[in-house]
Amino acid sequence: xxxxxxxxxxxxxxxxxxxxxxxxxxxxxxxxxxxxxxxxxxxxxxxxxxxxxxxxxxxxxxxxxxxxxxxxxxxxxxxxxxxxxxxxxxxxxxxxxxxxxxxxxxxxxxxxxxxxxxxxxxxxxxxxxxxxxxxxxxxxxxxxxxxxxxxxxxxxxxxxxxxxxxxxxxxxxxxxxxxxxxxxxxxxxxxxxxxxxxxxxxxxxxxxxxxxxxxxxxxxxxxx
Amino acid sequence: xxxxxxxxxxxxxxxxxxxxxxxxxxxxxxxxxxxxxxxxxxxxxxxxxxxxxxxxxxxxxxxxxxxxxxxxxxxxxxxxxxxxxxxxxxxxxxxxxxxxxxxxxxxxxxxxxxxxxxxxxxxxxxxxxxxxxxxxxxxxxxxxxxxxxxxxxxxxxxxxxxxxxxxxxxxxxxxxxxxxxxxxxxxxxxxxxxxxxxxxxxxxxxxxxxxxxxxxxxxxxxxxxxxxxxxxxxxxxxxxxxxxxxxxxxxxxxxxxxxxxxxxxxxxxxxxxxxxxxxxxxxxxxxxxxxxxxxxxxxxxxxxxxxxxxxxxxxxxxxxxxxxxxxxxxxxxxxxxxxxxxxxxxxxxxxxxxxxxxxxxxxxxxxxxxxxxxxxxxxxxxxxxxxxxxxxxxxxxxxxxxxxxxxxxxxxxxxxxxxxxxxxxxxxxxxxxxxxxxxxxxxxxxxxxxxxxxxxxxxxxxxxxxxxxxxxxxxxxxxxxxxxxxxxxxxxxxxxxxxxxxxx
Numbered sequence: 001x002x003x004x005x006x007x008x009x010x011x012x013x014x015x016x017x018x019x020x021x022x023x024x025x026x027x028x029x030x031x032x033x034x035x036x037x038x039x040x041x042x043x044x045x046x047x048x049x050x051x052x053x054x055x056x057x058x059x060x061x062x063x064x065x066x067x068x069x070x071x072x073x074x075x076x077x078x079x080x081x082x083x084x085x086x087x088x089x090x091x092x093x094x095x096x097x098x099x100x101x102x103x104x105x106x107x108x109x110x111x112x113x114x115x116x117x118x119x120x121x122x123x124x125x126x127x128x129x130x131x132x133x134x135x136x137x138x139x140x141x142x143x144x145x146x147x148x149x150x151x152x153x154x155x156x157x158x159x160x161x162x163x164x165x166x167x168x169x170x171x172x173x174x175x176x177x178x179x180x181x182x183x184x185x186x187x188x189x190x191x192x193x194x195x196x197x198x199x200x201x202x203x204x205x206x207x208x209x210x211x212x213x214x215x216x217x218x219x220x221x222x223x224x
Numbered sequence: 225x226x227x228x229x230x231x232x233x234x235x236x237x238x239x240x241x242x243x244x245x246x247x248x249x250x251x252x253x254x255x256x257x258x259x260x261x262x263x264x265x266x267x268x269x270x271x272x273x274x275x276x277x278x279x280x281x282x283x284x285x286x287x288x289x290x291x292x293x294x295x296x297x298x299x300x301x302x303x304x305x306x307x308x309x310x311x312x313x314x315x316x317x318x319x320x321x322x323x324x325x326x327x328x329x330x331x332x333x334x335x336x337x338x339x340x341x342x343x344x345x346x347x348x349x350x351x352x353x354x355x356x357x358x359x360x361x362x363x364x365x366x367x368x369x370x371x372x373x374x375x376x377x378x379x380x381x382x383x384x385x386x387x388x389x390x391x392x393x394x395x396x397x398x399x400x401x402x403x404x405x406x407x408x409x410x411x412x413x414x415x416x417x418x419x420x421x422x423x424x425x426x427x428x429x430x431x432x433x434x435x436x437x438x439x440x441x442x443x444x445x446x447x448x449x450x451x452x453x454x455x456x457x458x459x460x461x462x463x464x465x466x467x468x469x470x471x472x473x474x475x476x477x478x479x480x481x482x483x484x485x486x487x488x489x490x491x492x493x494x495x496x497x498x499x500x501x502x503x504x505x506x507x508x509x510x511x512x513x514x515x516x517x518x519x520x521x522x523x524x525x526x527x528x529x530x531x532x533x534x535x536x537x538x539x540x541x542x543x544x545x546x547x548x549x550x551x552x553x554x555x556x557x558x559x560x561x562x563x564x565x566x567x568x569x570x571x572x573x574x575x576x577x578x579x580x581x582x583x584x585x586x587x588x589x590x591x592x593x594x595x596x597x598x599x600x601x602x603x604x605x606x607x608x609x610x611x612x613x614x615x616x617x618x619x620x621x622x623x624x625x626x627x628x629x630x631x632x633x634x635x636x637x638x639x640x641x642x643x644x645x646x647x648x649x650x651x652x653x654x655x656x657x658x659x660x661x662x663x664x665x666x667x668x669x670x671x672x673x674x675x676x677x678x679x680x681x682x683x684x685x686x687x688x689x690x691x692x693x694x695x696x697x698x699x700x701x702x703x704x705x706x707x708x709x710x711x712x713x714x715x716x717x718x719x720x721x722x723x724x725x726x727x728x
Contacts, residue, residue, distance in 0.1 A: 122444020131416065142409055146402065158398065165405050172412050178424025179415055181364040188368045189408060195375055196401055199382075199394065 009057045010130050013175070016050035017137040020171055021112070024144040024164055028108055029101050033086055033156060037079050040160050044074025047167050054174040062183045063174055070170065073190055078163065078197055082156060085201055097151055104151040108144050115139035134175030141168030159196055166193050247299035249359045252287045252312070256280060256319075256352035264345035268337045271687070273344050274327035280348055281316075281323040284355070288316035292719070303361035303432060306722025307498075307569075311358050311491055314573050317704075318487045318580050319351045321697035325584045326480040328693030331683035332591045333478050335383070343383050343478060350376035350484060357492040363411045363429040366496060367404065370460065373489060374400050381477040392472035399469045403459025407496075410452030414503070417445035431499050438506035446504050447511035453500040454516060460493035463554060464524040467547045474543035475596070479587035482539060483580035486546040491572050494550060498557050498568075502727045505560065517558030518648070524551025525655035532662035538586045538598050541666055542579065545622050548659050549575040549630070555652065556637045557727070559644060565724035567636040574629025574705050578621040581701035585615035588694040589670070594679030598666060603675030611691060612671045614698040619667040621705060623660035628702070629709035 023043035030036045048071035055063030097104065119136040145165025149158045170186050173179055246254075259280035266273055292313060296304050304312075326347070335343060353372035360366035374397075382393030411429070418428040421440045427433040438446065459466040474482045501513040528548035535541035549571065556568030588611055589604055590596040604612030621628035634656065641648040685691055712720070 118448065122448060123442070135413075135416070139409075142406075149398075149402070155394075162398065162401055162405070165402065169405055169408050169412070172409060176412060176416050176419070178419065178428075179412065180424075180426045180429055181362075185364050185367065185408065185411075188371055189405070192371055192375065192401060192404070195378075196397060199378070199397055 010133075012053055013050060013057065013130060014133055016046055016053060017134055017171060017175075019046045020050060020167060021137050021140050021144075024141050024148070024168075025105065025108055027148055027160065027164060028104050028144070028151065031101075033154070034083070036157060036160055037082050037086075040163060041075050041079040043164060043167055044078070045071060047170060048075060050171060051174045058177055060178075060182075065183050066170070066174060066186045069187060069190060073194065074163070074167070078194070081197055081201065082160075086156065098153050099151060104147060107147055107151075111143040111147060112140045115143060128177070131175055131177065135172060138168050138172030138175065141165070141171060144168075155200060159200055162196060163193055166190075247302070248287060248291050248294055249299050249302045249304055249355075252284060252291065252316075253302075253352050253356045253359070255284055255287065256348040256355070260345045260348035260352065263348060264341055266341070268335075268340040268344075271327070273340065274323075274330055277344050277347065278320070278323045278327055281320040281351070284351060285316040285320045288313050288355075292715075298361060298432070301362040301365040301426075302356070302359040303430075304359060305726055306719045307726045308358045308495065308723075310569065310573055310716070310719055310723065311495060312355060314576050315351075315354055315358065315488045315491070318483060318576055318701075319354075321584070321701065322480045322483045322580065323347070324693055325483070325587070325697055326478075328685055328687055329479050329587060329591055331686055332681035333384070339383050339385070342379060346376045346379040346383070347480070347484075350380065354484075354488050354492055358495060361430050361432060362426065363414060363431065363434075367408055367411055370407070370457070370492060370496065371404055373492065374404060374460070377473070377481070377485060377489060380481045381473045383478060384476070386476070389476040392469075392476035396469040396473045399466070400460055403456050403466065405456070406452050406459075407456025410449045410454075410456055410500070413445055413449035413452060414500070417441040417449060431503070434503045435506060438503050439508075441507060443507050443510040446507055450500055450504040450511060450513055450516075454497055454513070454520070457493045457496045457500075458520060461490050461497060461554075462493075462524075462547050462550050463520045464527045464547060464551065467524065467527075470547060471540045471543040474546075475537055475539045479583070479590070482542070482583040482587065486543065486583065487576035487580040490546060490550050491576060494553060494557075494572065497554075498727055501557060501560075505728060514558045514560055517554045518645075519558075521551040521554030521556075521558055522648075522651060522655070524548065524554065525652065525659075529655045529658035529662070532659055532666075535666075536598055538590065538596050538601060538666075538670065539583070541598065542582055542586060542622075545659070545663065546575070546579060548655070549579070549622070551655075552634065552637065552652075555641075555648070556633070559637075559640060560728070561640070561644075562721070562724045563636065564640045565727045566720060567633045567640065569720055569723050570629055570708065571633035571637070574621075574633060574708055577701045577705040577708065578618055578628055578630060581698045581705075582615065582618040582622060584694050584701075585611055585618060585698050586670075588685075588691065589615065591681045591684045592678055593676060594681055598669050600676055601670050603671070603673050605671045607675035607678070608691065610695045611698070614695060614702060616667055616671040617702055618698065619663050619670070621702070623663040623667075624656055625660075627710055628705045630705070632709040 020043055023039055026039045027036055048067045051063050051070055052067035116136055119139055123132045142165050145161050145168055148161030152158055166189050173182050263273055292309055350373050353369045356369035357366050360369055378393050378397045381396055382389050415428045418434055418441055421437045422428050422433055462470040504510050504513050524547050528544045531544045553568045553571045556564045589601045593601045605616060621630055624631055624634045
């Protein structure tokens with residue numbers, strides 16, 4: 001199957017990748033934690049579809065495993081766990097943005113522009129057009145994940161930012177033809193993310209602890 | 225869940241090693257992981273777990289020494305060479321002495337049963353992951369190893385469960401989580417660059433294969449990959465401005481953690497950056513990695529040199545000193561060439577030895593005095609001469625005084641900088657001078673002068689031998705650091721020189 005513009009292989013993976021990126025934008029303008037978690041679940045489902053489609057196009061059955069794991073964990077298990085957690089801890093349901101929604105969306109557009117400008121010129125030779133577009137989208141999702149972590153004060157929103165960042169990584173990894181260990185690496189990355197979620201549950205990180213602002217740590221350290 | 229990861233790694237490892245006998249490098253990885261499972265299952269009453277911990281570490285050390293005499297080469301996903309073997313040996317030694325120190329100070333940590341199990345299992349899980357990260361030839365395997373090491377160290381940092389420990393563990397987890405996620409992106413990019421040249425499959429992730437074909441790879445992808453790997457693993461290496469997790473983690477975790485975080489984890493992360501640098505530097509049209517490393521290194525050195533002046537907590541002080549020394553090593557690797565690379569390798573090894581000795585001594589002192597504030601620990605040389613003078617010498621070593629390895633490596637670094645980039649010399653000199661004076665001031669406060677009142681943590685140093693469990697490792701490390709500086713055995717020197725050549 002040719003992988004260039006106009007063929008189903010290219011168009012469908014482009015569509016799914018674009019959907020994942022779109023959901024990253026959706027995550028940025030939600031004002032309620034529940035909506036953020038829903039958007040993340042949809043993104044996880046789309047990522048699973050993207051991985052399965054790549055498995056079909058590349059004839060790599062391992063990617064179906066990645067897809068199933070991604071769906072089970074990111075579209076079902078992690079969103080459920082986070083919902084239970086915010087219910088049980090009685091966390092503020094509203095997201096506290098560190099800077100305005102409009103500003104973060106503008107910054108997001110800037111970051112996507114940046115990743116286009118970075119990736120397209122350097123991959124002009126050697127790489128297939130599909131991998132090129134995939135990489136651009138993956139880098140955008142990674143950068144938007146970092147933005148989401150910076151733009152929110154709340155611990156759970158920051159964890160979701162990290163989780164979408166990891167979605168970007170998996171999107172990039174499944175798009176590269178013949179990447180070895182891709183199932184192992186995506187599983188290992190998922191284990192890390194599950195551990196982060198588990199840490200929130202076990203440590204019961206609440207409002208008092210829900211920021212990475214180092215000034216708050218000064219109370220605890222001997223240096224204040 | 226951590227244990228499940230260990231099992232997974234084990235299964236894959238045996239697949240990678242093939243049907244014949246498992247190579248020593250892989251035994252070195254699995255031995256601590258089997259130990260971790262045993263320690264997690266073992267009833268934590270009495271001194272048995274601490275002794276098992278020492279026994280596993282001692283066996284690992286024996287294996288690591290044996291590995292030095294094995295022929296170098298590839299074993300599936302690992303490759304032993306002149307670059308990683310010295311680090312494996314020093315890591316195993318620090319692991320052993322840390323286990324000994326840990327046995328003596330465990331009572332003072334006041335763990336309950338669950339925490340004692342988690343702590344011992346996480347320690348051995350970390351050691352196995354550390355060996356795998358150092359030995360790995362495959363980028364993906366190395367990434368998984370560094371991830372396991374991160375998970376284990378988060379568990380160890382947060383094991384006390386106090387608000388301060390949880391905050392430190394959380395900060396460590398989030399920052400390093402982002403860091404290693406970015407490193408994975410860098411890994412994917414590096415494979416993308418190599419795939420058109422080496423073809424699909426495992427060789428595209430092998431350091432040795434990548435280094436050989438780097439000239440033919442796409443320079444743009446190589447540059448982008450290096451940026452992600454540098455920022456990603458740089459977070460783990462504690463390079464400024466990505467260092468902010470390090471002082472908190474070192475101050476709030478159990479005492480023995482400081483030694484393995486500063487002495488081992490930082491080295492593994494920096495080794496990963498160095499390997500990435502050697503791949504990217506092999507392509508003339510790709511981004512020159514040297515200036516990036518020198519920039520990060522100078523920033524770390526100067527920031528730490530200033531920060532050292534304002535510390536009141538002894539463990540935070542020495543955590544900042546780790547940032548300083550990682551910065552110096554990064555400058556050395558940024559300069560590149562056989563001489564500067566050798567200085568960098570020597571610096572990392574010497575730092576691992578001296579810094580863990582200092583952390584042992586400071587840890588023991590803080591248990592004797594019941595506080596880790598510098599103001600509460602004073603006059604150690606008068607009240608506990610063996611411990612106090614060991615600490616004083618160790619701090620002098622960190623400040624770059626002879627006869628320790630850090631003096632030799634800093635001297636070589638400055639000499640090489642003077643020959644190649646003279647403008648660097650005054651900047652490095654300023655950083656070294658500021659840091660050294662701050663450390664000497666701290667040394668005078670901690671070791672000399674009027675002894676402060678003892679306020680020992682109940683039950684500490686109850687093992688027969690008492691303080692010997694601490695002073696023994698401290699003086700052993702100091703002696704080895706001196707030997708590494710002045711009288712390196714010919715075989716080991718050849719190994720170090722080969723490592724410097726591999727980096728190019």
